Amino acid sequence: MLNILNWRKKMNKVYKLGHVDLHYNEEDHSYFVNEKRVPGVTSISKLCDKPALNNWLKITPLNALFDKIKQSLATNTPIDDLSLKSMRDESLKACDVIKDKAGDIGTVVHDLFENIVQGKPYIEPQDEKVLRCLNHVMLWYKANNVKVLVQEKKVFSKRYQYAGTLDIICTMNNKKEKYLLDLKTSNYITEDMFYQLHAYRQAYLEETGEKINKLGIIKAPKNDNLNMEIMVVDYQPSFMKTFLGLLEQHKCKQLFKEQSRQKKDDGRRVIVNKQLKEKWEAKIQ
Numbered sequence: 001m002l003n004i005l006n007w008r009k010k011m012n013k014v015y016k017l018g019h020v021d022l023h024y025n026e027e028d029h030s031y032f033v034n035e036k037r038v039p040g041v042t043s044i045s046k047l048c049d050k051p052a053l054n055n056w057l058k059i060t061p062l063n064a065l066f067d068k069i070k071q072s073l074a075t076n077t078p079i080d081d082l083s084l085k086s087m088r089d090e091s092l093k094a095c096d097v098i099k100d101k102a103g104d105i106g107t108v109v110h111d112l113f114e115n116i117v118q119g120k121p122y123i124e125p126q127d128e129k130v131l132r133c134l135n136h137v138m139l140w141y142k143a144n145n146v147k148v149l150v151q152e153k154k155v156f157s158k159r160y161q162y163a164g165t166l167d168i169i170c171t172m173n174n175k176k177e178k179y180l181l182d183l184k185t186s187n188y189i190t191e192d193m194f195y196q197l198h199a200y201r202q203a204y205l206e207e208t209g210e211k212i213n214k215l216g217i218i219k220a221p222k223n224d225n226l227n228m229e230i231m232v233v234d235y236q237p238s239f240m241k242t243f244l245g246l247l248e249q250h251k252c253k254q255l256f257k258e259q260s261r262q263k264k265d266d267g268r269r270v271i272v273n274k275q276l277k278e279k280w281e282a283k284i285q
Helices: 004-010 041-045 051-074 081-092 094-117 128-143 191-208 237-284
Strands: 013-016 021-025 030-033 036-038 147-157 162-171 179-184 214-219 229-234
Touching: 021 147, 030 147, 030 162, 041 162, 041 191, 041 237, 051 081, 094 128, 094 147, 094 179, 128 214, 147 191, 162 191, 179 191, 191 214, 191 237
Parallel strands: 179 214
Antiparallel strands: 013 021, 021 030, 030 036, 147 162, 162 179, 214 229
């Protein structure tokens, strides 16, 4: 059980969503309702199988290790067991380093775009990748006469017990139809992104009663050899069903973790009780 005092200290913001107070921890992007943690949409969708990502996770550390060995050979640096182990350990962190940097770029682009839409002052980014992504987004924004109605909104599904942050609800080209869009600074559009969108739609529907049937991804890639892409789909019940399946899988994983932890704690108690019993018997003798 999470220590309530520590929980309150860590909480950064509280969002009143009409039917519930949603607590959000900016440090680890966690959500709480009634002092109970609820899973986030992004965490749930990560359970979706991603062959391309899995392949990248395998190849990247190997490429990093290969580059380190190649560099050592080029500089005639001796390679012993200790240095090889160090290379291996650093190479295993390569994926985390890249993902953390990519995540930082995405956060900065989201913040900059939000400031622009709200007319707040902002500093022109110096990072080339951040600037490239932002230029992609602004090209879409201006070319389609976008009117942002909702931005960076926290949502919670009381019915299914999950939370998340939707990016944008807007209209385009002076038309009345509303779009629920997610801004991605990744290089590719994947199916799990649409599971997320359907989850946001459901939670927003529960809070407002409003049905938004146009759901889309704005891809603003970091790589300079890729173009911006917008992919919009109509609401598909099967996508929501797939998300709910991932939600059940997430619940099962959490339940297994809790039971494993409890079993481990019970095992420790058995060991302690056995030791106390042995000490007591020794005293009697």
